Amino acid sequence: MFSIKIKRQKTIFFLYWFLLAYIIAALVWWFIALNQQNQKMTEHELQQLHRDDARFNEKQEQILEEKKRKTAQYFGEGITFLMLIFAGAVFVFRAVRRQFKQSIEQQHFMMAITHELKTPIAVTRLNLETLQKHKLTAEQQQRLITNTLQEANRLNDLCNNLLLASQIEAGGYIFTKETIDLSELVSECAHDFIIRFPQRHLLVSVPPGITYTGDRILLQMAINNLLDNAIKYSGKEKNVWISLIQLDDKISLTVKDEGKGINDLEKDKVFDKFYRIGNQHTKGSRGTGLGLYVTKRILEQHKAEIVVTNNTPMGSIFEIVLTGKNG
Numbered sequence: 663m664f665s666i667k668i669k670r671q672k673t674i675f676f677l678y679w680f681l682l683a684y685i686i687a688a689l690v691w692w693f694i695a696l697n698q699q700n701q702k703m704t705e706h707e708l709q710q711l712h713r714d715d716a717r718f719n720e721k722q723e724q725i726l727e728e729k730k731r732k733t734a735q736y737f738g739e740g741i742t743f744l745m746l747i748f749a750g751a752v753f754v755f756r757a758v759r760r761q762f763k764q765s766i767e768q769q770h771f772m773m774a775i776t777h778e779l780k781t782p783i784a785v786t787r788l789n790l791e792t793l794q795k796h797k798l799t800a801e802q803q804q805r806l807i808t809n810t811l812q813e814a815n816r817l818n819d820l821c822n823n824l825l826l827a828s829q830i831e832a833g834g835y836i837f838t839k840e841t842i843d844l845s846e847l848v849s850e851c852a853h854d855f856i857i858r859f860p861q862r863h864l865l866v867s868v869p870p871g872i873t874y875t876g877d878r879i880l881l882q883m884a885i886n887n888l889l890d891n892a893i894k895y896s897g898k899e900k901n902v903w904i905s906l907i908q909l910d911d912k913i914s915l916t917v918k919d920e921g922k923g924i925n926d927l928e929k930d931k932v933f934d935k936f937y938r939i940g941n942q943h944t945k946g947s948r949g950t951g952l953g954l955y956v957t958k959r960i961l962e963q964h965k966a967e968i969v970v971t972n973n974t975p976m977g978s979i980f981e982i983v984l985t986g987k988n989g
């Protein structure tokens with residue numbers, strides 16, 4: 663499906679460049695033809711002059727002056743026309759390229775979302791069928807229930823991200839503002855992850871009593887997205903850290919992992935909608951490319967910033983900087 667799209671894109675771009683080259687060639691040809699005509703008319707007018715005419719020199723000068731004026735006029739018009747064509751061509755090229763990029767990203771997204779929706783449903787069904795059909799020990803039952811809950815949580819996070827992304831885009835989300843005990847919120851999110859991923863090491867450093875005015879549900883989503891990524895993009899044996907610090911009116915929330923990291927060229931792009939590093943090669947890891955986009959939009963609403971840097975010796979550090987004054 664993608665190769666058909668890319669082929670069509672190549673054909674359209676070929677036609678585009680061909681048409682552009684044709685228009686420019688026609689313009690240059692038009693300039694040369696007009697100039698030649700001008701030259702011939704000048705020659706003809708000069709031939710009509712009589713040497714014994716008392717105003718011969720004056721008339722000759724007038725004809726040559728007229729020729730110069732016409733050449734300048736053709737040149738000026740040609741250049742203006744050429745510049746307009748170039749400006750239009752750049753505009754159309756960018757718009758078409760952006761359209762193609764968006765349509766390919768959307769297809770990647772549709773594939774990812776189908777996979778993301780089907781997997782938890784399939785896992786949940788299988789787990790429930792196993793619980794129904796087989797006599798299991800209490801421990802086995804517990805494991806299946808925990809796994810099913812994890813999948814349900816994943817589905818819930820995905821639906822929240824999807825819903826919020828479309829609501830923000832349509833301008834339909836009403837942001838609420840309340841005083842939040844951020845220390846408590848971060849600790850709760852961390853605690854949920856410890857329950858959801860008991861085999862992972864999540865190290866939490868959160869002093870009590872840090873408060874902030876914002877939208878509780880959205881901030882919770884942003885924190886969950888960062889934690890989810892830190893766990894998803896680092897190996898099972900690796901640690902993940904979450905910490906909260908307040909310095910004057912600045913609050914810094916950091917999620918750090920020892921995963922594969924993000925190279926400098928991709929550090930900005932990971933916040934774009936549907937962007938996933940490596941695209942088709944990342945099929946192994948589950949995701950839609952919406953998490954960081956939604957996170958960034960949430961933080962924009964709070965006039966807060968998010969930056970990603972490298973962890974040493976490996977991994978990423980996502981830092982959210984909130985200021986006491988968020989409008």
Ligand code: ADP
Pocket residue numbers: 887891892895896919921922923924932937938939940944948949950951952953954955978
């Ligand atoms: P998703 O995880 O659903 O693909 P995100 O918007 O959350 O979407 O992340 C976009 C991309 O950024 C991911 O596909 C992944 O390639 C990269 N990424 C995000 N967080 C991390 C991380 N902690 N370590 C390495 N890569 C990451």
